[in-house]
Amino acid sequence: MSRALQILSPGLLTTIQDMGRPGYQRLGIPVSGALDPVSFTAANLLVGNPPGTAALEIAYQGPTIRIAAESVRMAYAGGGATIEALHAESGAAERIPVLQSRRLVKGQSLRIGALSGSTVGYLAIEGGFDVPPFLSSLSTYTRGGFGGWRGRALAAGDALLLQRSSVDEHDESMLPPLDLKLPRRFRVVLGPQDDHFTERGVRTFLESEYTVTPASDRMGMRLEGPQLEHADGYNIVSDGIAPGSIQVPGNGLPIILLADRQTTGGYPKLATVISTDLAALGRLAPGARLAFEAVGIEQAEDLRIAFAAELASLADKIRPAGRVAAFDETKLMSANLVSGVVHACEPEQRSQAI
């Protein structure tokens, strides 16, 4: 019995990601993992997966996927997107709300359109993928060509094996729109090399607005804006890099290091984005503007503890969505097919202007 997802079109950059591959950084192996752990967690909750189960991370433009298994249950969370189930024979499209699980059967396809309000979204599959883990993780690291699906982004013609060939029919789950708004200012803890910058350099960083450039990717977010003045050259003897490290090379423009960051680096690091704000950072698209605010380490830790509690409470917000099958007769008869779509992108668009 077949138990696969067939990739008809891959989208712009669709990769398998989980919570990353910690533990091997001393070998120069990056951690990787989901850029937006909040949406990633939500998608998994909706299909009843243990948190951290590998899902598809979709960037900018979604894939079209045909169901080759008997049945699958899927849910999408993240940037606002038009999601449609395509009928096996007729190809007729039915809109599927985001943040709602849905059972699809063999021959049907799922099409995810362009993302808005966030660069990424996650498609979780009940039971997950039957893909061999690499160093205990399914996260894809495309630069090194390892992890996930053959160490690369999905391509048309790929057939991803699933753990399950069919899933039970039962009530579907839904979540209210996630609070994906961006912080007014991204919070940072200064250091470890803030002493490699002039007082004016540090002040410029904290008082200016920066723009995300298109040269950003899963490894790092390059910012455009006022240059930051180094105190004593811009080369240091390489040391470790933390998630959210803000390194400043010779051109004085900050680079925030994200999931696929290198493990070590030789540029001074002025500050580090607090772990609570990393998920929001991962959603920022080129052109977005952002500013920074310094907080103390204890405040950063308190915020993280509160954030973890909030993330854990997502599970309590799951509500039954009834028994919904794609192309349900009664649903097709209703004239209200499209207006039932939840516009999860709305709060993000509002917060896009800082």
Add this chain to the structure above:
Amino acid sequence: MPTASHVRLLTSGDTALVVEFGTGVDRHVSALVLALADRIDAVGIEGILETVPTFRSLMVHYDPLRLRQAQLKERLRDLLQDLHPSETAGRLWRIPACYDPSLGPDLEEVARRTDLTPTEVVSLHSSETYHVYMLGFLPGFPYMGDLPAQLVLPRREDPRIKVPPGSLAIAMRMAAIYPLESPGGWHLLGRTPVPIWDLRRNPPALLMPGDKVKFDPIPLDEYDALVAHAQAGTLRTEPEPASAAGAAR
């Protein structure tokens, strides 16, 4: 000479702390960094996720939900008491190295710029027992030192877009082996048939921080034969016992 009492603990956000032993590249500093990493591994502090040794500091990644940075600092200050370098001896690897001009495109130029003959460059490069300070830049990329002073050159002005895996490279006081094909600005002296990065292996990186490496020159025909073995997965490279490496350190 730096000691554990010169150590600075630098905040790197709410998930990492830098234990900085110095600001330069120094074998004694490196030995202290590695000694602290060993101590942390041995003690097993709840909440520490992993440590990353670098030339001059140890980065400690931790889970802020299980450990506050103030507590972590306290624990680390305890572990830094009476910290002595070289608590463990690294492994010694003898790595076959082919310096044929077809594999070492910069050998001639390095010889010219250092006022040496290519033979002298090869002899110097293969005479040193290198210390693996750290892995970084690429998965499995070893920063090894120290290069004999006569071979010290700045990086190339025109970095290459593609450096083949296995390339033996030098720049400044460092020697390295490229684990994967990647862009690179170091001078290429030759190539090793030993895959220092192999996805079929667990862990895939051959070298670890603290290991010792010595290059054994081989002719081109032997290189080709070993490459064939490596591709078939039948090339076994084993380190010599730690005691031999201890003597080299």
